[in-house]
Amino acid sequence: AQSVTQPDIHITVSEGASLELRCNYSYGATPYLFWYVQSPGQGLQLLLKYFSGDTLVQGIKGFEAEFKRSQSSFNLRKPSVHWSDAAEYFCAVGPFSGGYNKLIFGAGTRLAVHP
Amino acid sequence: EAGVAQSPRYKIIEKRQSVAFWCNPISGHATLYWYQQILGQGPKLLIQFQNNGVVDDSQLPKDRFSAERLKGVDSTLKIQPAKLEDSAVYLCASSLKGGDTQYFGPGTRLTVL
Numbered sequence: 186a187q188s189v190t191q192p193d194i195h196i197t198v199s200e201g202a203s204l205e206l207r208c209n210y211s212y213g214a215t216p217y218l219f220w221y222v223q224s225p226g227q228g229l230q231l232l233l234k235y236f237s238g239d240t241l242v243q244g245i246k247g248f249e250a251e252f253k254r255s256q257s258s259f260n261l262r263k264p265s266v267h268w269s270d271a272a273e274y275f276c277a278v279g280p281f282s283g284g285y286n287k288l289i290f291g292a293g294t295r296l297a298v299h300p
Numbered sequence: 301e302a303g304v305a306q307s308p309r310y311k312i313i314e315k316r317q318s319v320a321f322w323c324n325p326i327s328g329h330a331t332l333y334w335y336q337q338i339l340g341q342g343p344k345l346l347i348q349f350q351n352n353g354v355v356d357d358s359q360l361p362k363d364r365f366s367a368e369r370l371k372g373v374d375s376t377l378k379i380q381p382a383k384l385e386d387s388a389v390y391l392c393a394s395s396l397k398g399g400d401t402q403y404f405g406p407g408t409r410l411t412v413l
Binding site: 189219221226227228229230231234275277287288290291292293 | 304333340341342343344345348356391393401402403404405406407
């Protein structure tokens with residue numbers, strides 16, 4: 186069955202430090218992969234997505250993610266975190282088939298940023 | 301471009317009462333999704349519409365939940381009767397067509413007492 190695992194429930198980093206959020210997936214074919222961010226009281230905003238091609242994907246707000254098929258991973262990175270990055274981050278996998286698009290989300294990683 | 305609109309933003313009801321949520325997708329988006337996000341979990345798809353037809357409702361508790369998208373634009377999700385475990389944020393999302401990037405609304409936070 187398809188699943189997404191985000192091993193870290195909470196992460197705290199200092200402002201200016203680098204960040205890596207982990208995501209592992211289980212899926213029978215090449216997945217479509219997404220990272221969304223959710224600020225308190227807000228809906229989910231798409232940071233970046235991977236469909237095919239270059240395995241290093243650039244997103245908004247200075248984020249990037251790398252698809253590693255051999256490790257079934259799609260980790261999110263940012264070289265220098267800003268206080269405004271404090272939020273909850275969700276990794277998702279989308280088994281697309283003929284217009285059928287059921288996103289399966291991980292449980293999320295809550296990021297806190299120390300000044 | 302206006303985003304996905306949802307109302308109300310917050311709702312508190314007692315168990316066994318009924319409640320309805322409304323969603324207006326991005327203009328021109330044919331596909332509409334309802335997700336349930338329980339505290340501490342990722343969103344879970346409840347139902348997907350393509351225009352006014354249901355594509356997937358396999359995880360919708362049909363004994364108490366219903367949803368419709370009569371004119372292929374806005375949609376209503378109803379719970380009747382509500383249970384304590386229905387306390388969650390209900391997110392609506394839309395995409396240009398099935399398989400495209402989904403854009404999410406702000407959600408409705410439901411508390412069942």
